[in-house]
Amino acid sequence: AQKVTQAQTEISVVEKEDVTLDCVYETRDTTYYLFWYKQPPSGELVFLIRRNSFDEQNEISGRYSWNFQKSTSSFNFTITASQVVDSAVYFCALSEGLSLNNNAGNMLTFGGGTRLMVKP
Amino acid sequence: DAGVIQSPRHEVTEMGQEVTLRCKPISGHDYLFWYRQTMMRGLELLIYFNNNVPIDDSGMPEDRFSAKMPNASFSTLKIQPSEPRDSAVYFCASSLDVYQPQHFGDGTRLSIL
Numbered sequence: 001a002q003k004v005t006q007a008q009t010e011i012s013v014v015e016k017e018d019v020t021l022d023c024v025y026e027t028r029d030t031t032y033y034l035f036w037y038k039q040p041p042s043g044e045l046v047f048l049i050r051r052n053s054f055d056e057q058n059e060i061s062g063r064y065s066w067n068f069q070k071s072t073s074s075f076n077f078t079i080t081a082s083q084v085v086d087s088a089v090y091f092c093a094l095s096e097g098l099s100l101n102n103n104a105g106n107m108l109t110f111g112g113g114t115r116l117m118v119k120p
Numbered sequence: 121d122a123g124v125i126q127s128p129r130h131e132v133t134e135m136g137q138e139v140t141l142r143c144k145p146i147s148g149h150d151y152l153f154w155y156r157q158t159m160m161r162g163l164e165l166l167i168y169f170n171n172n173v174p175i176d177d178s179g180m181p182e183d184r185f186s187a188k189m190p191n192a193s194f195s196t197l198k199i200q201p202s203e204p205r206d207s208a209v210y211f212c213a214s215s216l217d218v219y220q221p222q223h224f225g226d227g228t229r230l231s232i233l
Contacts, residue, residue: 035221045224110163
């Protein structure tokens, strides 16, 4: 079984503050992928990042950074100097059972999401 | 390249009616997924296809739900008969292969009265 937990259901910050969204996952697989998606008020789901289980190197993309720690089964997302446009629901997701040799895998299990509100 | 295209964007209908949601995946993507999003249950995978073949439909809630993918560029999710508890946002997504991220359409907001 796989499970993704986003314990923070809602976070409110003031613009320019840094904010970290937590994600904890459970899996028995050694090969898996972790994802973050953003769902702005308009409703679409926007892919942000993918990380495979063998790559624990942290990643930075502009104001966004991700910290992957297998030891704690966490894949946290930090927004630096938040902006009002960052207001959205953010989802962490897990995909396991991956293999190109069969048709299985690639099924995403999503966490419950964290609603981020950035106030001016 | 165009993204995943879903239609209609909004659907309002009375219970008992048949509802058909449509999806055009990104060209060249081998995998297609249908998800449902509700406040109570969050995002749930309903069914997914690989090369037009249904692989896992364990998430389909009831026999009232059915999905088809007659060709690589088109899929439908049908609910017959519809019920108020089917009201949700339905997303379609596609991916190139098992390792690539899924790209989502804008969703269909379905309201069953």
